[in-house]
Amino acid sequence: MKRIDIAARAGRSLRQAKARTLLTSLAIAVGAFTLTLSLAAGEGSRQYADKLIASNVDEQSLFIAKDAALFGEGGSQFGGSGLSEYDPDAATRGNVTFKQLTAADIEAIRAVKGIKEIQPLYQVAIKYIKFEGKDTRYTSEVSTYGAGIVSETLVGSLPGRGEQIADGDIVIPEAYLETLGVKDASSMLGKSVAVTVGRTSSSVTSEQLAQAFASGGVEAAAALAQPEEKQFIYKVRAVTKQSATALASSSSVLIAPSQMKAISEFVTQGTAGFQKYMAATAIVNDGTDPATVKAVLEQKGYPTQTAKDLQSLIFTIVNILQGIVIGFAALALIASVFGIINTQYISVLERTQQIGLMKALGMSGRDIAKLFRYEAAWIGFLGGLIGSLLAFVIGTAVNPWVTEQLSLGEGNSLLIFQLIPIVILIVSLMVIAMVAGYFPSRKAAKLDPIEALRTE
Amino acid sequence: MIEVKAITKTYGKSKNAFKALDNVSFTIPTGTSVGILGRSGSGKSTLMHAVSGLDKPESGEVIIDGQNILELNQKAVDQFRARTIGFIFQSFFVQPNETVEYNVSLPLEIAEVPTARRTQKIDAALEAVDLSDKKNSKARNLSGGQKQRLAIARAIVNEPSIIFADEPTGNLDSTTGQKIEDLLFDYNRRKGVTLIIVTHDEELARRCDMIINVKDGKIESVKEPAELKV
Ligand SMILES: Nc1ncnc2c1ncn2[C@@H]1O[C@H](COP(=O)(O)OP(=O)(O)OP(=O)(O)O)[C@@H](O)[C@H]1O
Ligand SMILES: [Mg+2]
Secondary structure (H helix, E strand, O other), rough: OOOOHHHHHHHHHHOOHHHHHHHHHHHHHHHHHHHHHHHHHHHHHHHHHHHHHHHHOOOOOEEEEHHHHHHOOOOOOOOOOOOOOOOOOOEEEEEEEOOOOEEEHHHHHHHHOOOOEEEOOOOOOOOEEEOOOOOOOEEEEEEEEEOOOOOOOOEEEEOOEEEEEEEEOOOOOOOOHHHHHHOOOHHHHHOOOEEEEEEEEEEEEEEEHHHHHHHHHHHHHHHHOOEEEEEEEEEEEEOOOOOOOOOOOEEEEEEEHHHHHHHHHHHHHHOOOOOOOOOOEEEOOOEEEEEHHHHHHHOOOOOOHHHHHHHHHHHHHHHHHHHHHHHHHHHHHHHHHHHHHHHHHHHHHHOOHHOOOOOOOOOHHHHHHHHHHHHHHHHHHHHHHHHHHHHHHHHHHHHHHHHOHHHHOOOOOOOOOOHOOOHHHHHHHHHHHHHHHHHHHHHHHHHHHHHHHOOO | EEEEEEEEEEEEOOOEEEEEEEEEEEOOOOEEEEEEEOOOOOOOOHHHHHHHOOOOEEEEEEEOOOEEHHOOOHHHHHHHHHHEEEEEEEOOOOOOOHHHHHHHHHHHOOOOOOOOHHHHHHHHHHHHOOOOHHHHHHHOOHHHHHHHHHHHHHHHOOOOOEEEEEOOOOOHHHHHHHHHHHHHHHHHHHHOEEEEEEEEHHHHOOOOEEEEEOOEEEEEEEOOOHHHOO
């Protein structure tokens, strides 16, 4: 018997048992629904991450560290016994000790061919920040202005890509305006901002302390041990627009690298952290593949990540999350497989006579088996279609709302439905259903026609 | 020509062994109508199953047109049945949820007759049993006589050379039964098809060219065409 005739008969016999067919395929539809949504969410997240990286990270940039552990690649002394060899260049964060880049390392990296510029990652904690015309002291984060990406500004202007802001400039994010109670953003332009940092005078020796005590008494000694403070004054150059895909500018003020360096060196002066950096960002010459520079750096002992690596890191996280959802969907599918086996067994029993007749008329056992497998495939097809269609309709309906709740920003959406993965999904469901239909179909194929025809 | 040579069919094993067919032999010339007559449980159906290749007796030969069908493998037997044999069963065995058309189409699909030639064959078969107007009805909505006519249409649609009918009128009233008989004998005569009717109705058997009497799995008597006509 020809395949097409078998498939047509399979389809008709399912249509005659509508309720049963529908119920069996609904079990598959649940799995298909979940899978379709998770595929769409995965695609949405990947595209979002893609945008996020593209608008925040120069693709020519490299992230360089001394310790591969910074990239979650191990190689460091995680926890362990709690007792590990002292390294003067290492920094401890929580339980983890990281090796740090020294000024010599930075110079060594700068010398590598293909590196256009290198910027150590300055991490400074300021004491407070004051805005002209306000008495309130605020806490704020201070970060380095990244020349790689030009942010959109609300007011003021920023230099072109690759160029830095001046030493006296500061860029503040739109989000600050609300806290400051400023309605007219342009009124901020040109205002001065004072950043106050402090350091504990760890460099004070006991002799100095004794001397101060001798000359000025307790007060002089206390003053010497008091944290020293220093103010850095800047003028507001621009206010950056809030953007859903911008990572850095939303929560900290930005100053030029030279200023970050000055602040950082003031704060760490005389401590072990002086001129030590967790990481550095380098820009590779245009036309040079960042991957080749990365290879050179890694050979020299500097674990490096390219923008692409960063992307794949985020993708890995998305993939893991997606994998978990797919796992649950797979469980639903396994349940539905038993549903198919059950229904098809009952179907074989109910249609013993029909099977007997077809065999008597010369239909081979193989074709009988195919008939039942094709019926199962139809069920899989139907379930896949119902599930993915439902997911598409519901997903499309709630997408704007979900996207808004997650504040992904304009032009982004959490769920992105693609035709090809859905088609592949439906085809695989048909295959799974056929596999499930294997046992019942074999039972049908083995029926003895005489026995089958005897049953009334 | 059908030659049955010393076939024996035993059901069950050792102590429970029961010989449903015991050393049965006979010959049926092509185009003959044959009545297999016997009491209930005598082995008529078993004989029909053995001769049509549905069942395998443990010994003997069934030679149809020179080919011993008991020697064929499963695939070849299936093909043989699909191409040369038409079946009509006592309890119709039509597929109630399929339309009349698709019921009749089944043997054509099994024999892999090209789609283009099917419609014409189906129409001819339905015409022969006067069911043309029911072509698109569901088989379950037909009356008993119509169902049996449908079964006949299905049996003749692929123009078999042998038709087996197991109690074709057993479930019908006498007038309707008469019509079905007429249909079968008419087809047998017009097409020269060998017609083998299993029955316990002596009157029906007497309309046949040849009568084979079965009793307790043995041939009691064979009335050859010549004898009958005398
Ligand atoms: N599968 C089987 N196992 C055991 N005995 C069987 C089996 N099939 C048939 N028989 C026995 O073989 C004998 C012949 O059965 P068969 O069906 O050929 O009778 P029949 O002549 O067609 O009767 P009826 O007119 O009632 O249809 C019966 O005694 C029956 O009980
Ligand atoms: Mg019988």
